[in-house]
Amino acid sequence: MMFHIGRERYALPLAAVQRVLPVARLKALPGAPHYVPGLLDLHGEPVPVIDLSRLAGTPPDAVRYDTRFLLVEVPALGRLRRLGLKAERVTGVADLGPALADGGVAAAPWLGPVAVGSSAGDGAGMVQLLDPQRLLAPEVERLLFGEPAP
Template sequence: MPRSLPAHDPHRLDRILDARTRQLAMRQASDAATGPAPIPVLACVLGNETYGLPLAAIAQVVPATPLTPTPGAPPAMLGLLGRNGQVFIVLDLALALGAAAQASQHTGHLLLLRHGPRRFALRVDRATGAIDALPAEAPAEAAPHRAVTGHALAPSGALLGLIDLERLLRPYLAPTATVAPSLSSTNGSVTP
């Protein structure tokens, strides 16, 4: 016995499209209700202020230790740290942000950064941990340093200043001079 095909329904396509539109609208409303995506940061404290640094940029957090001094360096540059065969330039984060140093360079934590050919570490009063912070509006009275490019809320409700490491480190990167050798046309040798 052959099966009979359903009668052609001229409104079937409209119903399918309407159902799909409702599903998409519900998904978009659900996405909007969840809010902005959290930002993974390492929260750290400087005096009474809390800051967030991009978690992916942090290689390791270690207790502050004595450093090799660097005479003639800018005030924020505390010295050099040798760790696992690498040399890190240690900056006091408070001084780099233009604030007064809150504690001795031998206390707190050092945040060893993953940053290109030059290795940097930041001294902070305390690294409190890795968190997912939510983007937030800056308070009206906040006059951030140029390296503080935004604000976020920690799960505890604390307001964090979000630090852009490229902007923070730019003044401490020595300009790289590239000297291209010139080619001598007479004998084909390279002249420095």
């Protein structure tokens, strides 16, 4: 699933995306990190949302017609939990091909390999994969999903 953060292109493994949802109003979550704009009411289930632009240190773009919430499951506090990812300019699905280079950054473990050139889906520029399984630091897991049961 391809999308942008600012001018840069990123992707999530399609198998990681459960649903693609239109942007909706969020309930503020006081005390949350700056990149957590709030909770999404998903049919009565509160789902925390991470703004990928803010997480990457880029000012969030205005909500556009192609801004979406990408619903994923992440390991948190010993089990899988639903998490929404606010993604700018979702452009669709592309096959990145096998030519991926290590593009990880120690300070951002959620950044994965990079596809370059013809392996970047449409042959233009670079695309960096995000690993949703590595998005949440332990202290953020506790904040968003509560303390683990004793």
